Amino acid sequence: MHNTGQILNGSEIFFECLRRENVEYIFGYPGGSLLKVYETLHDIEDIRHILVRHEQGATHMAEGYARATGKPGVVLVTSGPGATNTVTGIANAYMDSSPIVVFTGQVPSSLIGNDAFQEADIVGITRPITKHNFLVKDVRELAITIRKAFYLATTGRPGPVVVDMPKDVLAATCPFEWPETVEIRGFKPTFKCHKNQVEKAAHKIAKAKRPLLYVGGGVITAEASEELRTLAVRYNIPVTMTLQGLGAFPGNHPLSMGMLGMHGTYWANQSVNNCDLLIAVGARFDDRVTGKIDAFATQAYKIHNDIDPTNVDKNIKVDLPIVGDSKDFLATLLEEMPEKTEGHESWLAEIEKWRKKCPLSYSLEPDSLKTEFVIEEVSKETAGNAVVVTDVGQHQMWTSQFYTFMNPRSIISSGGLGTMGYGLPAAIGAAFGITDRPVVLFCGDGGFMMNIQELVTAVYNRIPVKIFLINNSYLGMVRQWQELFHKEKYSFTDLGDSNPDFVKLAEAFGCKALMADNPENAKKAIKIALDYNEGPVLVDCRVVRKDMVFPMVPAGGAISDMLLARLNPKTMV
Amino acid sequence: MKHIISVLVENRFGSLNRVAAMFSARGFNLESISIGETEDPEISRMTIVTRGDDQIINQVLKQLNRLIDTIKVTDLTRQPHVERELLLMTLKLSKSTQHEIFELINVFKGKVVDIKQKSITIEVIGSPDKINTSIDIFKPYGIKELARSGVVAIHRGE
Numbered sequence: 001m002h003n004t005g006q007i008l009n010g011s012e013i014f015f016e017c018l019r020r021e022n023v024e025y026i027f028g029y030p031g032g033s034l035l036k037v038y039e040t041l042h043d044i045e046d047i048r049h050i051l052v053r054h055e056q057g058a059t060h061m062a063e064g065y066a067r068a069t070g071k072p073g074v075v076l077v078t079s080g081p082g083a084t085n086t087v088t089g090i091a092n093a094y095m096d097s098s099p100i101v102v103f104t105g106q107v108p109s110s111l112i113g114n115d116a117f118q119e120a121d122i123v124g125i126t127r128p129i130t131k132h133n134f135l136v137k138d139v140r141e142l143a144i145t146i147r148k149a150f151y152l153a154t155t156g157r158p159g160p161v162v163v164d165m166p167k168d169v170l171a172a173t174c175p176f177e178w179p180e181t182v183e184i185r186g187f188k189p190t191f192k193c194h195k196n197q198v199e200k201a202a203h204k205i206a207k208a209k210r211p212l213l214y215v216g217g218g219v220i221t222a223e224a225s226e227e228l229r230t231l232a233v234r235y236n237i238p239v240t241m242t243l244q245g246l247g248a249f250p251g252n253h254p255l256s257m258g259m260l261g262m263h264g265t266y267w268a269n270q271s272v273n274n275c276d277l278l279i280a281v282g283a284r285f286d287d288r289v290t291g292k293i294d295a296f297a298t299q300a301y302k303i304h305n306d307i308d309p310t311n312v313d314k315n316i317k318v319d320l321p322i323v324g325d326s327k328d329f330l331a332t333l334l335e336e337m338p339e340k341t342e343g344h345e346s347w348l349a350e351i352e353k354w355r356k357k358c359p360l361s362y363s364l365e366p367d368s369l370k371t372e373f374v375i376e377e378v379s380k381e382t383a384g385n386a387v388v389v390t391d392v393g394q395h396q397m398w399t400s401q402f403y404t405f406m407n408p409r410s411i412i413s414s415g416g417l418g419t420m421g422y423g424l425p426a427a428i429g430a431a432f433g434i435t436d437r438p439v440v441l442f443c444g445d446g447g448f449m450m451n452i453q454e455l456v457t458a459v460y461n462r463i464p465v466k467i468f469l470i471n472n473s474y475l476g477m478v479r480q481w482q483e484l485f486h487k488e489k490y491s492f493t494d495l496g497d498s499n500p501d502f503v504k505l506a507e508a509f510g511c512k513a514l515m516a517d518n519p520e521n522a523k524k525a526i527k528i529a530l531d532y533n534e535g536p537v538l539v540d541c542r543v544v545r546k547d548m549v550f551p552m553v554p555a556g557g558a559i560s561d562m563l564l565a566r567l568n569p570k571t572m573v
Numbered sequence: 574m575k576h577i578i579s580v581l582v583e584n585r586f587g588s589l590n591r592v593a594a595m596f597s598a599r600g601f602n603l604e605s606i607s608i609g610e611t612e613d614p615e616i617s618r619m620t621i622v623t624r625g626d627d628q629i630i631n632q633v634l635k636q637l638n639r640l641i642d643t644i645k646v647t648d649l650t651r652q653p654h655v656e657r658e659l660l661l662m663t664l665k666l667s668k669s670t671q672h673e674i675f676e677l678i679n680v681f682k683g684k685v686v687d688i689k690q691k692s693i694t695i696e697v698i699g700s701p702d703k704i705n706t707s708i709d710i711f712k713p714y715g716i717k718e719l720a721r722s723g724v725v726a727i728h729r730g731e
Binding site for chain 2: 124313
């Protein structure tokens, strides 16, 4: 630890700042413009650098770490290709509001703009996919910029921040100054909700006959699950969650409706359609949630709490906007609510009818394996307490349906951007942050291949991530759309002839690997995988090939009109 | 409806780009944008002319506010304000037209900034409406080149 006032070079200042931001891990990859940084890093012991195998992996790992722990994830990559490789991960973190800080090396200041070797205008490239970004032009600006970067990434609605550091700035020296406070005049997020608005909300909730809580990732970010639970249980209000909101309310509670939207539960979507009061908390009315806008919650008075004012009235016009932190909103609301309201028994009974009419179900056959079964078994075996990471596609939607999430910060999934290849590195990042709960990854065979190189990172660091490869040798979700909406033209979605032997592949990486192709051997493999903690373990789950996720709202359709099964896809209910 | 939005931003490289890029990324209409330093050299004022219904303008204002480099965002449209634009225009000049051109310059309270044998460069300052009208009126005489500054606007004092 260096003192303030000491003369340090840019690289030393960089690590000194990370120390003061309590950074435990850096996910990085060295390169030409960062040689000075890696020279300094060589003798640093209190911050662990995790060497990834592709810079995209580093950004997803940082995000997985951030989502699992609530702390910002840190990435360090070199200029040019190193920087451009982070773009997908940054865009993903932006869409899902995850706090990551990405440090990129840059060519020396004097060469910027000259098409120098390994030069890319990463500040220009990432401008629309970051909360903010910086180019540090003077070593004396480095510490304050890093301070601002962490502050911006983690304050208000979290998001990714990029700090671009030219090579000469990292070598130049100046006295180290650590700014204890940070003041950014253009950034003043509203935490405290407007009291009159919350009073109005309380009044509306107290009078509602058919209220529904619609809860998103904002509740998890704000760590407001306790308040949410108190509100729902005390006033008997059912809760439906977005993909990012799962776990905000215990999935096994009778008031939990599960997920809503395109692959949400039938009863959640019917509840949205029939409620007279919709209380949206930390959610953004994403198109995968709303379906057809004009048909969304048409009978409901809509209250919307979000910390980002741009989310309010963006997709859906609401009746009562309440900008502010979701924890403050829910806590103030609890103070403003009367002691008792009516119990909504008939409303809950109605929901129960929908639940019974179209429950989530699947058929189990002794000699074939269903994804739903694998997920449900893992859910049972981990008692809903694992940190569950997914990739993107059918398995992701089945995870939302068949894993019973009991705690916040339990689902880590690429929601907004829908990034295939996210799962494996995100799971590894999560497992660096969380060591007292199992970290489970459900990943399709398509997405797994997109960042498979990170299996090395998991093996080398003995990361006990449990990989359930949901292997149907198809790009299953695309195949599903091809079957339902594109004349069964299965264009380039069949991977059956080209997939590798995943067990052998994993073993070549030094990863323990098992195969399962029926419920019985899957059960055994799941137990083995969950008990194995020496490093990563992969279970190649050879699931039935042409399964489809239901229920489903066709793109652009009203969420009340769900396809319930494949046999007669035109039947709406 | 047309809106004039005044934005105070940090006077740093990239601020203009952030604002302009936000408009294109979110599909907002951007009719004109102008920027210049204010009395505080650390702050620039941008004047943006855009169009949209209330819901869109509301989003524009919020998205502008959301940018870290913006310090203050004001929709001047429904407030007392002054707006001006500068037009520089080079016209063909001939013996037969010069008299009329000079008269019209007076009508628009314009100024001659340069004159050559066969061309004349003039400036006109005024509201965008006045600038549009003056362009229409001068068009028949042959416009060789023109440049518009975009609107700058400010609150009327109290």
